[in-house]
Amino acid sequence: MNDGMISLKMALKKNGYKLTSQRKATLKTILENQGKHLSTEEIFVKVKESNPRIGLATVYRTLLLLEELGILIKHNFEDGRYRYELSHPDQDHDHHHLICLKCGEVSEVKEDLLDSLEDIIVKNYGFKVANHKVKFYGYCKRCN
Amino acid sequence: MNDGMISLKMALKKNGYKLTSQRKATLKTILENQGKHLSTEEIFVKVKESNPRIGLATVYRTLLLLEELGILIKHNFEDGRYRYELSHPDQDHDHHHLICLKCGEVSEVKEDLLDSLEDIIVKNYGFKVANHKVKFYGYCKRCN
DNA sequence: ATCTTTGCAAATGCTTTGCACATTC
DNA sequence: GAATGTGCAAAGCATTTGCAAAGAT
Numbered sequence: 001m002n003d004g005m006i007s008l009k010m011a012l013k014k015n016g017y018k019l020t021s022q023r024k025a026t027l028k029t030i031l032e033n034q035g036k037h038l039s040t041e042e043i044f045v046k047v048k049e050s051n052p053r054i055g056l057a058t059v060y061r062t063l064l065l066l067e068e069l070g071i072l073i074k075h076n077f078e079d080g081r082y083r084y085e086l087s088h089p090d091q092d093h094d095h096h097h098l099i100c101l102k103c104g105e106v107s108e109v110k111e112d113l114l115d116s117l118e119d120i121i122v123k124n125y126g127f128k129v130a131n132h133k134v135k136f137y138g139y140c141k142r143c144n
Numbered sequence: 145m146n147d148g149m150i151s152l153k154m155a156l157k158k159n160g161y162k163l164t165s166q167r168k169a170t171l172k173t174i175l176e177n178q179g180k181h182l183s184t185e186e187i188f189v190k191v192k193e194s195n196p197r198i199g200l201a202t203v204y205r206t207l208l209l210l211e212e213l214g215i216l217i218k219h220n221f222e223d224g225r226y227r228y229e230l231s232h233p234d235q236d237h238d239h240h241h242l243i244c245l246k247c248g249e250v251s252e253v254k255e256d257l258l259d260s261l262e263d264i265i266v267k268n269y270g271f272k273v274a275n276h277k278v279k280f281y282g283y284c285k286r287c288n
Numbered sequence: 289a290t291c292t293t294t295g296c297a298a299a300t301g302c303t304t305t306g307c308a309c310a311t312t313c
Numbered sequence: 314g315a316a317t318g319t320g321c322a323a324a325g326c327a328t329t330t331g332c333a334a335a336g337a338t
Binding site: 054 | 317319321
């Protein structure tokens with residue numbers, strides 16, 4: 001059992017949820033596809049390979065739960081479905097995304113650089129920032 | 145006829161679309177509700193007051209069109225429907241939003257301050273930024 | 289007169305829910 | 314054994330679409 005599975009087990013236990021094979025298989029699929037931003041349906045299809053009896057509703061319920069537990073982040077890339085990726089709780093914010101308007105590729109930005117902006121938001125608006133979602137739309141290296 | 149209506153007329157003409165009472169009424173409703181981030185359904189209800197025979201599908205189609213023309217911006221605040229607001233073409237980017245996790249209030253940030261981040265994105269990722277969507281989640285002045 | 293647009297209702301597609309059975313703790 | 318979780322099918326809800334009639338240029 002690797003790190004991801006151990007933290008799943010602990011997070012579930014702490015909140016009174018049970019560790020089921022479906023939940024393990026769902027998280028396993030996400031761990032095996034890091035950086036991919038899979039949709040619920042895509043995760044369902046992949047989980048089915050190892051767990052053919054799982055239902056789509058279970059995957060929906062599991063992803064909801066994993067998001068609640070802070071294990072996953074739900075993204076909307078405006079393509080009509082939600083997409084999930086692993087949260088990295090060691091970083092204090094989600095990373096930014098680059099979305100290519102031509103080929104649709106979604107990639108990630110390592111740099112954060114929003115501190116000065118967040119300072120201004122606290123000072124000028126009295127708003128305490130807990131997290132942010134930042135998306136840049138434009139043209140990727142290949143399409144540009 | 146005010147500025148918004150004039151630019152609607154021109155934008156439609158330029159693209160071979162017709163200026164209909166439904167399109168005028170829809171834009172009028174949005175102009176009268178600046179800063180409000182209305183959903184399609186909410187816009188529909190308001191437009192109906194002056195235009196009782198309009199159909200919901202027409203409002204959907206009109207909002208899509210106005211977004212295509214660059215007159216509106218479509219937002220997803222994760223509440224299960226899309227919301228629209230007027231675009232300000234004099235600014236070269238959309239403004240950022242603050243979303244309160246407690247009361248759900250959505251407010252706007254005047255400051256942009258993403259230039260240095262966008263410079264890095266061009267340099268390090270070869271990605272040409274056309275626009276961005278930035279949302280800060282946290283607690284507003286009243287709720288904090 | 290032609291081509292676009294509208295209204296209506298039906299269809300679509302993602303997501304949620306109710307319920308009986310199965311599984312975990 | 315009690316409570317939670319699952320699978321299935323049905324329901325829900327925002328959005329889209331087909332089509333005949335209406336409207337704009």
